[in-house]
Amino acid sequence: MPVLTPSLNSPALSPAGKRQHASHRESAVAPYLLIAPFFVGFIAFQLLPILFSGYLSLAEWNGMTSIRFTGLQNFIALSKDPRFWSALRVTLIITVVCTVVGTAGSLALAVLLEKVNDRLASLLRVIFFLPSVTSVVVIAYIWRYLYNTDYGYFNVLVQQLGLAPQKWLQDARLALPAIIVMLIWAGLGWDALIIAAGLRSIPSEYYDAARVDGASGWSEFWHITLPLLRPTLAFVLVTSVIYLWGIFAQPQLLTGGGPLRKTQTIAVMLYEQGFLYHKFGYASAMAIILSLIMFVSSYLNFRFVKAEVEY
Amino acid sequence: MRSRRTFLCASLLVAIGLVVAACGGGATSAPPAATEPPAAAAETTLQVWGFVWTADWLDAIKPDFEAAHPGVKVEVGRFEYDPYEAMILTTLASGEGVPDVVTLDPMWAGDLIRNGTVLPLDKAATELSVADFVPGGYNMYAWKGVQYGVPLDLDFNVLFYRKDVYDAAMATLGMTELPKNTDDFIKLAQQVVKETGKPALIVDQNDYYIWYQSFLAPLGGNLISDDGTKYVFNSDVAVQALQLYSDLVNKHNVAKLWDINTDGDPMVALSGGDILAVMRGSWFATELASGAPDLAGKWAITSLPWGQANRPYDAATGGACLSIPKKAAHPDLAWEFMKYAESAKNQAEYFKIVAGVPSLKTSWTDPALDEVNPYFGVPIGRSVAEWALRTMPMQLPSREVGDLIGEAIVKTTTGLATAKEALDAAVAAAPPLD
Numbered sequence: 001m002p003v004l005t006p007s008l009n010s011p012a013l014s015p016a017g018k019r020q021h022a023s024h025r026e027s028a029v030a031p032y033l034l035i036a037p038f039f040v041g042f043i044a045f046q047l048l049p050i051l052f053s054g055y056l057s058l059a060e061w062n063g064m065t066s067i068r069f070t071g072l073q074n075f076i077a078l079s080k081d082p083r084f085w086s087a088l089r090v091t092l093i094i095t096v097v098c099t100v101v102g103t104a105g106s107l108a109l110a111v112l113l114e115k116v117n118d119r120l121a122s123l124l125r126v127i128f129f130l131p132s133v134t135s136v137v138v139i140a141y142i143w144r145y146l147y148n149t150d151y152g153y154f155n156v157l158v159q160q161l162g163l164a165p166q167k168w169l170q171d172a173r174l175a176l177p178a179i180i181v182m183l184i185w186a187g188l189g190w191d192a193l194i195i196a197a198g199l200r201s202i203p204s205e206y207y208d209a210a211r212v213d214g215a216s217g218w219s220e221f222w223h224i225t226l227p228l229l230r231p232t233l234a235f236v237l238v239t240s241v242i243y244l245w246g247i248f249a250q251p252q253l254l255t256g257g258g259p260l261r262k263t264q265t266i267a268v269m270l271y272e273q274g275f276l277y278h279k280f281g282y283a284s285a286m287a288i289i290l291s292l293i294m295f296v297s298s299y300l301n302f303r304f305v306k307a308e309v310e311y
Numbered sequence: 312m313r314s315r316r317t318f319l320c321a322s323l324l325v326a327i328g329l330v331v332a333a334c335g336g337g338a339t340s341a342p343p344a345a346t347e348p349p350a351a352a353a354e355t356t357l358q359v360w361g362f363v364w365t366a367d368w369l370d371a372i373k374p375d376f377e378a379a380h381p382g383v384k385v386e387v388g389r390f391e392y393d394p395y396e397a398m399i400l401t402t403l404a405s406g407e408g409v410p411d412v413v414t415l416d417p418m419w420a421g422d423l424i425r426n427g428t429v430l431p432l433d434k435a436a437t438e439l440s441v442a443d444f445v446p447g448g449y450n451m452y453a454w455k456g457v458q459y460g461v462p463l464d465l466d467f468n469v470l471f472y473r474k475d476v477y478d479a480a481m482a483t484l485g486m487t488e489l490p491k492n493t494d495d496f497i498k499l500a501q502q503v504v505k506e507t508g509k510p511a512l513i514v515d516q517n518d519y520y521i522w523y524q525s526f527l528a529p530l531g532g533n534l535i536s537d538d539g540t541k542y543v544f545n546s547d548v549a550v551q552a553l554q555l556y557s558d559l560v561n562k563h564n565v566a567k568l569w570d571i572n573t574d575g576d577p578m579v580a581l582s583g584g585d586i587l588a589v590m591r592g593s594w595f596a597t598e599l600a601s602g603a604p605d606l607a608g609k610w611a612i613t614s615l616p617w618g619q620a621n622r623p624y625d626a627a628t629g630g631a632c633l634s635i636p637k638k639a640a641h642p643d644l645a646w647e648f649m650k651y652a653e654s655a656k657n658q659a660e661y662f663k664i665v666a667g668v669p670s671l672k673t674s675w676t677d678p679a680l681d682e683v684n685p686y687f688g689v690p691i692g693r694s695v696a697e698w699a700l701r702t703m704p705m706q707l708p709s710r711e712v713g714d715l716i717g718e719a720i721v722k723t724t725t726g727l728a729t730a731k732e733a734l735d736a737a738v739a740a741a742p743p744l745d
Binding site (some may be wrong): 053062063064065118147148150169170172175254255258259260261271275276277278 | 361397400402403404422426428440477516517568570572574575580585650699709711714718722725727
């Protein structure tokens with residue numbers, strides 16, 4: 001016999017039953033109400049702007065006059081724009097170098113943190129993690145002073161080595177490497193912390209067994225640590241790639257994208273086209289392409305690292 | 312338990328409602344910093360926007376306008392300079408809360424004018440005494456023969472220099488006054504370098520504004536043809552102007568390239584005595600006095616020396632203006648306010664508050680222009696007013712064109728291209744003129 005849920009006003013429902021039914025309905029609604037603020041904010045501040053940006057990428061709009069639909073013209077223009085390809089190249093270089101070198105450096109740092117005594121490890125953790133909790137603007141301004149041609153500390157060191165002072169941020173050959181060095185330094189601590197947590201999750205029995213079998217330290221690292229660290233490394237690589245593809249603040253603050261666009265990333269160019277040149281449609285098209293690039297990069301990262309681990 | 316759950320649900324509903332209400336506010340109704348509490352029941356409210364000291368001036372002059380126009384209340388919106396452009400653009404884009412009168416800055420006014428966001432001032436020619444304005448200031452806000460703004464002040468580059476250092480070098484060379492032509496000034500600058508071991512002046516890297524105002528204009532060049540149909544900043548004169556800019560650094564070795572993006576504010580080096588001359592607008596006098604108070608009496612101002620001695624102009628002039636947005640609610644009343652603001656009395660008041668020399672010559676009779684500036688020891692208002700008569704109107708390119716010229720400057724000064732190659736490339740890449 002099917003069990004029917006009586007309606008609230010059904011004479012078949014006793015007062016206790018009615019209270020239970022109302023209570024059940026409230027408890028079914030309550031979770032949605034609890035998560036509703038997030039979705040309201042997400043829809044208002046992220047989803048709708050993304051959809052509007054998608055529409056703008058197919059239009060021409062300067063923020064002052066009406067929006068004019070132009071189809072794929074923005075994407076076609078981008079494909080022919082040497083400034084866009086330059087920005088793409090700059091962003092790719094930053095992403096690849098900072099990800100590879102930064103992750104390797106963070107891994108080395110994390111391993112070091114596990115090897116040294118606790119007190120020294122705590123001190124190193126604080127020192128290397130400080131940039132992660134410091135404002136990007138503050139970091140950029142400090143490094144701008146360090147790189148200053150006349151007063152910068154790096155040129156003081158260079159001159160003490162008997163070399164001529166360098167125009168770190170004004171020389172087209174040096175500006176991009178200068179920014180990359182800063183980005184690697186700033187990201188070391190955060191990634192090292194995550195990798196260190198991953199290292200601690202590796203059961204020590206594997207190392208014990210390896211030692212019993214006569215494995216060297218390098219052998220342990222290559223055959224035990226790295227494979228079991230894959231999920232953590234995948235996370236670090238993916239988050240780094242997403243972050244670096246969208247890098248904006250550091251090049252904008254240090255060099256403004258110069259000299260001669262040698263440090264202009266896609267995000268910096270996007271800002272320039274949209275907010276300085278009033279080409280919101282063109283900038284939106286760049287945003288769409290950047291999003292696709294980030295998606296593809298993240299997917300390739302996952303496939304490359306193969307996050308599944310067999311114990 | 313049930314009442315607690317009910318209370319929680321009700322609270323969440325209220326919170327969501329508040330978030331939605333905040334997001335769906337819509338109109339940017341009033342500017343963020345109205346300077347007075349709302350008056351009771353005025354018939355018409357005239358919204359007037361200004362940035363920093365311009366807003367202070369608007370506040371100072373509005374009472375008399377209100378007294379002369381019963382039922383009208385003037386509400387002044389005051390903004391900081393940096394976010395002001397974005398505020399204007401977003402307000403015009405939204406169409407909500409558009410002011411009746413706006414102050415525009417030449418750095419970005421060109422885009423607004425060419426995109427038709429401000430009204431043509433058809434009555435300007437008949438209801439203003441145009442001849443009373445400095446031509447350089449007035450014509451700047453015309454586009455293809457149509458006037459879109461009425462100028463407030465004149466902002467053109469002058470040379471701020473260390474009088475003690477340059478006087479010593481002049482004495483060595485037997486010069487009795489600061490040279491007013493390129494060749495003689497370079498000789499003097501070389502002597503300054505010889506005596507101090509420091510660059511005689513700085514030139515701004517990647518800055519089209521300084522190059523255009525200070526070098527291109529006095530040499531007789533311009534950015535756009537008179538009919539507004541093509542770019543001319545790769546003309547022979549422009550190439551010469553850019554070559555001179557580069558030669559000061561690389562050939563004559565008298566100037567240091569200063570990149571504001573990487574070197575920051577030059578005030579630190581200036582107050583430390585490492586910068587001996589700089590080209591800036593007359594507004595820099597106030598910054599210099601506050602940034603380097605210990606050097607009071609050691610700095611002087613003069614008109615720029617670039618070009619031949621008999622040149623017609625010393626610089627191109629910028630300066631803010633008043634305009635009426637296309638979507639202004641009260642355009643006729645806005646025009647009345649603008650005429651009132653441009654009276655000699657109110658323009659003299661502008662000088663007292665903003666310290667910018669007004670574009671209206673009839674306001675120059677005010678004794679405030681003859682007051683001695685304590686930092687410089689001379690009445691700089693009167694001096695700047697006289698130099699203003701030797702300025703040509705600055706054209707208002709788009710920011711994109713400004714950046715392209717900036718790149719041409721970088722390429723030339725760093726030896727990556729000749730001046731001709733760099734400017735030709737900039738013209739080729741420039742967006743089409745409307």
